[in-house]
Amino acid sequence: MPFELTLPFSAIVGQEQMKRALMLNAVDPGIGGVLIRGDRGTAKSSAVRALARLLPDYQAVEGCPYRCDPATPSHYCDDCRRRAKSGPLPVTRLPMRIVELPINASEDRLVGSIDIEAAVRAGTRRFQPGVLAEANRNLLYVDEVNLLDDHLVDVLLDAAAMGVNVVEREGISIVHPSQFILVGTMNPEEGELRPQLLDRFGLCVDVVTPTDIDQRLHVMELERDFLQDPRAVHRVWAGREAELRAQLQAATARLDGVQLPDAIRTLIARLCLDGLVAGHRADLVVAGTARAICALRGAPVVELPDVVEALELALAHRRREPVADKPSQVQELASRAAEQLAQIQATTPNETAQAVRGEATQQEGASGGEANEGWTTAESRESPSTEAVDVDADAVIQLPTFAVKKLDLPRERQARRAAGKRTTTKSETKRGRYVRSSQAEKVTDVAFDATVRAAAPYQRSRRLATADPTNQLRLETHDLRQKVRERKTGNLIVFVVDASASMDAEQRMLATKGAILSLLRHAYVRRDKVALVAFSGRNARVVLRPTSSVDLAERRLERLNIGGTTPLTHGLMTALKLIKTERLRDPRVYPLLVLISDGRGNISLFGEEPLLEAQRMAGQIKQDGIRAMVIDSTRDFGSQPGYPKSRVTSLYGAYAFNVCGDLAERLGGRYYGLFDLSQRSIVDSVQREMLRTGSA
């Protein structure tokens, strides 16, 4: 990446916590990287790329493609081990780099593979190092990390966990060190990150757009100047950059000397144990971060405020329970830490001296020691809101939406008749993203690069066999490799909503809209498609054709009028037709029908008893292998789910029994009360429905 294309780090306006987290990683790479989550357009990527100019130098073995550290022979790559036997290795100093893993990366470039050029031309089997090799002892940056292909994430996690990259492919068998600072940026609105990957990041910061007008003015002016003459901007900031670099260098040098008093150590362990954070990595990260903060501050001994700031940075993504109100959480954390420390002091009197000093700094904390900087800015900041809903002032927007937890669906092993984000499947057609290659009996979609690599090791022998001296590639049928592609489209969720007059009661419709909205938001993150069928009066209509646009769905939902009778059968029929049409268009569609009604159908479609018709239709839907669930809008807060267990229910005397429960049973789906949704069981319900492969 060329120097002039990124802003100077020190020029970036605001976002102190983000900059701080990045700097701490530069001081101590052992912290384990940082994940930056936040709104689009908040200088996330700019900050990471700008950090490149501040990173420290390190000693490395000269000529080693992995830049082995001469000081740790135990971590040498095979090559360095061999070379070390015949005398001391030549040493050089290299700057730490930022290595980018773009989301268009393919597996062979990530892990490395056989060098085609060397193989075809000279017939030698040589390893062409990949991004993981490049990243060793450097910083690995993944922009939009939540959009990274699952398979690549697996490979990345493996390497990160072991610190080595094991390559066994195309006749290459090699192990090389791969220890890197993992830095990722993402916009949480675009999808979640897998927990294992989340835990890999040492620190996590959430950034929001500043609402301070002056800050925004600075950003605008800076951008103008930078576009006009990037070099001039760099010249202006050169002094500040040098200063910052020196500060970081000094902190790195000081780091080894920073002491972690036993009381503080105990405090960290206790706070982590307290259940504030999940996982063991947290303890290590907090301790490391606190030391780096202390080193940056220029102090010799870690004190309480260092720990509090470290906790805040290391904690955001490790909490078991998401917190809505961050500032008060931080305050609570600070006071809890102080309390705990006091306890520890009481039990271990010989530590008192250091601890007291820690407490003193904490009390005058407001006057702003350097270590407090990140902490105070975080307090004054607005808490990032994941539910954009609360903010807006318009009509729909005031509907209550519920936090819908994420669905963890197992990934598919074989190609099957469903494609979807939550069910990423290998796609059989030539559509989708080429992620890796495989050997296939019948190759229909040639992975050219993989084919060449497969043929590469044999080039010399084949050339000898044919006595043809040119460098032409010699391919044989068994070299052919098939592209493995993955497609990510969503499932189809069809909401069948009762818009009859009976839904008007007790704000049922309001709650229904709220429930749908929650599900919609969730569907967007998962790239599901949604459709909306409403029924009232004498017919049912498709209010929204299958779409992935939440905006569109929200607008339609807003306009949904209620009133009239309840043509339940019509609703189910329309939904069934809609799903069948979609299936014709794309046989991979994986539909889920969600019926939201009070079940009191009173309009007949075929001239039979309305309820009987609805029951028949339900049976039909089940037969077609469409998964379904029923949300009963009459259920309110008091009543628990769980519908009558009587399997055979009378068809007549309709209102005497739970109509919705009965429909659910006939649909082969689950039954829920509308107001259970707010109690979060909706999460499990949708999850369960998605897991079931359908009873047909």
Place this chain on the structure above:
Amino acid sequence: MERFVYPFSAIVGQDKMKLALVLNAIHPAIGGVLIRGEKGTGKSTAVRALARLLPEQTVVADCPYHCDPDATEALCSDCQDRLARGETLPRARRRMRVVELPINASEDRVVGAIDIEAAIKSGERRFEPGVLAEANRNILYVDEVNLLDDHLVDVLLDAAAMGVNVVEREGISIWHPARFILVGTMNPEEGDLRPQLLDRFGLTVDVEGIKDISQRVLIVERREEWESDPAGFSQQFADQDAEIGTRIAEAIVRFPGVVMPVGILRALAELNVSLQVDGHRADLVGRKAAQALAAYRGIPEVGVAEVNEVADMVLAHRVKAGGRHELGIAQSHPSASRASRS
């Protein structure tokens, strides 16, 4: 001479769309236009016509990325190496092109891939540049951008935002500059773009078919005339086209000198804060678009009028759904009036 292109000035109506395109031509950093609307509203005609009006640019003659030999900070690594070796880069002049990205494009064609021929013939591992390389310093036109594979849109907009295409695939590891004017069209009836992607487009304009009968007649007449005699028709509008071309060329020169009063910037930021627009992009794009408009109109200092004229192009796709807001700064805004007084 290439084949005839329908003249820009002969396009009837659709002033907003034409203006959005012109502003991007003046200052490509605005970040492109998304044109939302029905089929047959002159979207692609306008884009192609515009390209013909733009001033010629200097390029490195044999560089696949059409590097600008004078902008040394944005050179591709090849050109940089050549400079470092003391070579003089061969220069050429050429017109900006419209590079099209078809919706069935595969990822390897977009980002580039390994050159199969070189690999088979001589076992060389060479990069075959894709659409993003071709688009550098050109106009990248994506028809029906909402139907493009999600993943491709990610890749595309990532490159657009950074101005660089980073490739790590099929044994190739390379980066090259990819700065282009991104023009996308979509029909909202066929599905929407994700907000994250919408945000990456600098401006949006909504176009609709013209309702005015006399204008509709005019459209048909011109089209018929054009089809029967393209050369004569082009000649007819040559002067008007040339005039727009000159104005654009002048505006490009004038742009850096246009004053953007702090009061106006402040009012713009306040507007975006009050509308709760995520991120800084609305501020940044608003500033650039208003400044480009002033440059185009020959106004030395940006005023409230310029900001308000571009406000809906900048904000329409960034304001959250359901909002019915006033997209603009009030004339009476204190900081705005302070600015005009000073």
